[in-house]
Amino acid sequence: MSSLSTAYEPKHVEEKWYADWLKENYFHADPHSSKSAFSIVIPPPNVTGVLTMGHVLNNTIQDILCRKARMEGKEVLWLPGTDHAGIATQTVVERELKKTEKKTRRDLGREEFLKRVWNWKEKHGGIIIQQLKKLGCSCDWERERFTMDEAYSCRVAEVFIDLYQKGLIYRGKRMVNWCPISLTALSDEEVIPKPQQSTLYYVKYEIVEKPGTFLEIATTRPETIMGDTAVAVNPEDPRYKNFIGLHCRRPLPEEKQEAISIIGDSHIDKEFGTGVLKVTPAHDKADFEIGQRHQLSIIDIMNPNGSMNVLAGKDFQNLDRFEARKLAVEKLKNFGLLIREEPYQNNVGFSERADVPIEPRLSEQWFLKYPKTQEARDAVRKHLIRFFPERWEKVYDHWLENIQDWCISRQLWWGHRIPVWYHKKNLSEIKVSLTSPGEDWEQDSDVLDTWFSSWLWPFDTMDEKTLAKFYPTSVLVTGPDIIFFWVARMIMAGLEYKNEIPFHDVYFTGIIRDKQGRKMSKSLGNSPDPLDLISKYGADGLRFGLMRIAPQGQDIRFDETQIVEGRNFCNKLWNACRFRLLQGSIDPQADPSKHELTLFTQDLLAKLNDTLTKMNCAFAGYHFNEMAQTLYDFVWGDFCDWFLEVAKAEFNSSSNESRKQATLATIDYTLSHILRLLHPLTPFITEELWHELGFDQGTIQFANWPQASSHFSSEPKAEMIYQSVSKARTLRTHYNIASNKKVRWLLQIKEPWIQNELHVIQTLLNAQTLELITVENASPMCLTDIGNFHLPLEGLIDRETEKARFTKELEKAKKDWDQTQTKLNNPSFAEKVPSSVLQEHQERAKKLEEKIDQLQTQLKNLDNLSWL
């Protein structure tokens, strides 16, 4: 007797099983195991983050891989954890502080502020981990790591020291990307260029040696004029080359209009603007480099927060940079030096976090010259590490080829403090060490870029034994947006510190977009809350639905109806199992090959075999959508729509006991396979059904991954019956016969084997009776004609409609025949085409000829048919 409800209700099932899995410690990875290893490290989400659709996609994929590996008998480590996410977390806490206490971090002081961040972390840090559990993730939670764990932090510092000693880390005063809101330097990767509608201002600079003569300069940033220390032209430019060596009068600040030299530099583009560039070495990266080449002086006219300082002049001091721009334009206008303004579109670098234009700024920072860049390139190029999809290899290679030193210091408080100490009395004396060298020493106030800790994630999260067993990890699953931030850097770090690649495969997911193709984001409010989706459709429904629409490496158009379909699929599976339970208890060891197979059992088992092959293929290539689609088609189509309907016929009718047993065994065997194949994608419902059906006392998680069997070959006779049933159903609809109306069908057969399958055909057609007509006494026509038998629907059809139907079909057949024949008559076709194709066409033509013949006879005979 079935105890299952008519609809699958995920909530209770999911909670129950997840608790059980944890209790049984199934996810624990044993480094002493003799099984072969499979390992993944989670891309650590921000510790204060909440689950997004991106996380769902990413972690579902990892879970699928881990669960499949467990079923294959591997020892699986899925190592979870979170990232301290320097800027992101600090910003959140600072914002909160401002809101609730109206204080800044400086009001609190470093120590107190850090205490607040830790509190915040304790309070909100676990959220995303709990959410991952709701999704069903099978991580080894005992090994949960945090990038600011003591041991991990220690390793970060050690790596800094090591790289310093190797001469790869150095301190320097350089142009960096400065965020005037976060008040810190950023790496190039944290700067997002955005096209902006700007204005190009044309300004006149008077030539000192030739009063009354001016050089015209085009600039988008007139507020930096006060920082100009030269004017540059291309030495090849005939318009200006004679001016090189002379001087210009810098128009601002008005109280200090210095003369600055006119220099020649081949960097200047003759075509752009007027071909004259104002050089502001303190506020532009390119200008800085020009300045270096010509030993120009540097005037820094800005404060760290983006306002102007005293050097900008009294009218500008303390003005925000954008206010200063307006004032500068106004003053130039008053001086008569502004020739014109024109609208201009350019790219401006924005701070990734604060979303304001970054300010190129000269400051003292720590830089890293990357280690093992060549080896890292080779690892991917020679496919020691394989990228899925492959095309990201090029992106990766291009970045490494043009790699720039990495600015690793951040002027933040939340993060790993730089292990460098300065002598209080002599700041130029430094020591690099984990601990303070003594009382007279003061630690560098900066912290390290978050990614400087993340790049050690695949190995410094593991102890010795774990490393020995599980490193290098099997696969990394991540988004292509962090290929530089994280993937490339981990490869270099792995090679440097473990002398070994950190992972064998990298699977890049797509980016989830909304229906309109926009990236999902909080500010747009177009991102559904995955937890809402889980409570509406179940974790399995969400997982399955998402996998089905996630093509490899392509962006994903998210549509909630896809998740509805996932839920519906789970329900379908649930009910198929319910149906089975209504027939009595199952045989966990069912083996159909021990039974005399029917056409239909044979056919289904062959299709199951195909499904298995397809699944293994999909896994090998990381084609997750194919896995979901393959199972969907097999379960819903082949198994439920066709086979279970056949089974009803076997169970209800007078068919013999042997057929019933073969059918039952096939259902049991197939369900056992379906549940196992499906388990990686939908872990909860499969675990529940595994137990409800009684396949095993234990969990499904370690049930063997199914192997293809050579026993079952395909059975075309079954397929033929299915096709003719479809045709007959069409006929029924054609005559508007309600599907519940039982009608008489006549069956004319050509081969005797069909007689054994009549009860099935009758059930599938919902026929009142199926009356056999022998070929001898049959009417010479048939209304539905497939292969070995004809199925006329008797008594309810009329001559004219049938004539029309047949005529239409005849026309279509003739047209097809013409088309095929044209090809065959083409001499070069026969010459050039492979024989198999030729044969195919010939067969098609022959079949069409037969069909045309038959149809013509039938049309003629329609007139003679007495019962119409």
Next chain:
RNA sequence: GGGCAGUUAGCUUAGCGGUAGAGCACCUCGUUUACACCGAGGGGGUCGGGGGUUCGAACCCCUCACUGCCCACCA
């Protein structure tokens, strides 16, 4: 300015050289005792445009258009 993807039925997509396939949505019929989160049937596509290669192109090549990403110091 370079590079990489994508453009197939209203929507989401499969197919990647041999006469376009699925799911959802839509229309018709149906409370056939697993499932209305269901069943049966149906309509709907000149596969972004234009060239080319081929006996044959959604599929290969060229080109254009649009969309999206990435890289790049033209102020």
